[in-house]
Amino acid sequence: MSGTFPHDGAPLLEARGIDVSYAGKPVLAGIDLAVRPREIVSLLGASGCGKSTLLKVLAGLISADHGERRFLGEPLDAPHPRSALVFQQAGLLPWLDVAGNVGFGLDFKHQPALSANQRHQRVAQAIEAVGLSEHARAFPAQLSGGMAQRVAIARALARQPALLFADEPFSALDAITRAEMQLLLTGLVQRWHTAVLLVTHDIDEAILTADRIVLMSGSPGRILHEWEVPISRPRDAAPQAFAALKLEILAALRQRHNNITQPASSENANETRKPLDYVR
Ligand SMILES: Nc1ncnc2c1ncn2[C@@H]1O[C@H](COP(=O)(O)OP(=O)(O)OP(=O)(O)O)[C@@H](O)[C@H]1O
Ligand SMILES: [Mg+2]
Numbered sequence: 001m002s003g004t005f006p007h008d009g010a011p012l013l014e015a016r017g018i019d020v021s022y023a024g025k026p027v028l029a030g031i032d033l034a035v036r037p038r039e040i041v042s043l044l045g046a047s048g049c050g051k052s053t054l055l056k057v058l059a060g061l062i063s064a065d066h067g068e069r070r071f072l073g074e075p076l077d078a079p080h081p082r083s084a085l086v087f088q089q090a091g092l093l094p095w096l097d098v099a100g101n102v103g104f105g106l107d108f109k110h111q112p113a114l115s116a117n118q119r120h121q122r123v124a125q126a127i128e129a130v131g132l133s134e135h136a137r138a139f140p141a142q143l144s145g146g147m148a149q150r151v152a153i154a155r156a157l158a159r160q161p162a163l164l165f166a167d168e169p170f171s172a173l174d175a176i177t178r179a180e181m182q183l184l185l186t187g188l189v190q191r192w193h194t195a196v197l198l199v200t201h202d203i204d205e206a207i208l209t210a211d212r213i214v215l216m217s218g219s220p221g222r223i224l225h226e227w228e229v230p231i232s233r234p235r236d237a238a239p240q241a242f243a244a245l246k247l248e249i250l251a252a253l254r255q256r257h258n259n260i261t262q263p264a265s266s267e268n269a270n271e272t273r274k275p276l277d278y279v280r
Contacts, residue, residue, distance in 0.1 A: 010073060012037050012163055012195050013058060018067035020053055026220035027053050031067070033214065033223065035163060040189055040196045042210035044203065044249070050221025051199045052167055058197065059085060059165045072162065081111050084156035086166045090148035092140040099136045102126050102154045111159065126154040129188055146177035150184070157192060167199045182209050186233065203249050207242055208235045215249060217256050225252045 011034035018031040028050050035041050043051050056062045058069065060079040069076040071083065079085075092101045103123040106114060114122065127136050130150035140148060149169060156164055166185075170178045186209055189196055200206050206213045210229055217224045227248065231241045 011035060012039075012072060013076075013197070014068075014070045015058055016068045018054070018057055018069070019065045020050075020057060020062070021065055021220075028057070028064075029220040029222055031221070031223060033058070035195050035197055037162065038189065038193055038195055039212060040186065040198060040210045042206035042213045043197060043199045043216060044206045044213055045201065045216030045221070046218060046253075047201060049216045049218030051201075051216060054216070054221060055165050055167050055197060055199050059083060061085075079110075081159070082162040084159045084161040084164050086149075086152050086156050086164065086169045088168045088172050090140075090145075090152040092143075092148055092151055094140050097137050097139050098127060098132060098143075098151050098154075099123055101140070101151050102158050104155065106158060122158045122160070126158040129157055129192065130154045130184065144177075146173055146181065149173065149181060153185070153188070157188065157194070160192075161194055163195045163197065165197050168201070169198070170205070171200070171202070178205075183234075185209060203246055206249075207231070207245055213249070215252055217253075224256055 013033075013035040015031060015033045018028055018033075019026065020028040031054060033041075033054075043054065045051050053062070057064050060069070060071070060076045060083075063077070071080045093104060096104060103119060105111065106119055106122065124133075124136075127133055130153050132147065132150055132154065135143070135147065140151075143151065149172075152169070169185075170181045173181060182205060185196065185198075188194065196209075198206075198209060207229060212226060212228050214226045215224045216222065227245065229235075229245065231238045231245070235242055
């Protein structure tokens, strides 16, 4: 099954029929995906299935062999100024303080021109949003891993993105900091009206954060299944619904695994190749 296009309202990001190969080896095949305004979509899948490649294609960082990408209704062939990226490593510039890092890039020529006052306000608001106002003059070497990742998120927010692309942004953090950052992210989305495409290989993180989960499988990367997450927030207040969705996701993965490891013989082909929708 491939991802579906939303029926209500214009999507922020739309991709259809995306194929990507590296040196002739197919890595993504026939990907259809859309992200609606203010939606958190989690791209979930095992290591190597093509999540980062898909995120880079959707962010306009690399091109696709085939397929169509649109952002805010326009064809996309380069990173859009209304999008921003956060990666696993904060990637801060060590010679700039927190405010300098958050403001870095706002003056690039593809960004909308800002007055000095507007720029200052944007930076201060973004730093405040991630709870680092008291550390605005600190340098990266003086920050913990979680603080550094907050700076990376603030740097993205300062662009006031319509869509934030986040590639495993919390996977280098300890479990407690990670849980705090997941809450921070979902809170920011509500307050800043930003949509997020969050790559993760952590099923719990996907269920805790996302409005919709898109499950990928690899070789080549395809969309296997997707779920709207029907659980009100905070998600950990509904453990039964949480566990039920987790079991559905695991069942879809197991089904995929069985299809790969037990190629259908002519006799039991229908047994082993049931449609994935059975898990819903
Ligand atoms: N620049 C590249 N050149 C050649 N092959 C690549 C390149 N980037 C990725 N690949 C291959 O494409 C496939 C998908 O890689 P990708 O990094 O998108 O996976 P992923 O799902 O993000 O994995 P992980 O969870 O480990 O980050 C892998 O087989 C990888 O080896
Ligand atoms: Mg990756």
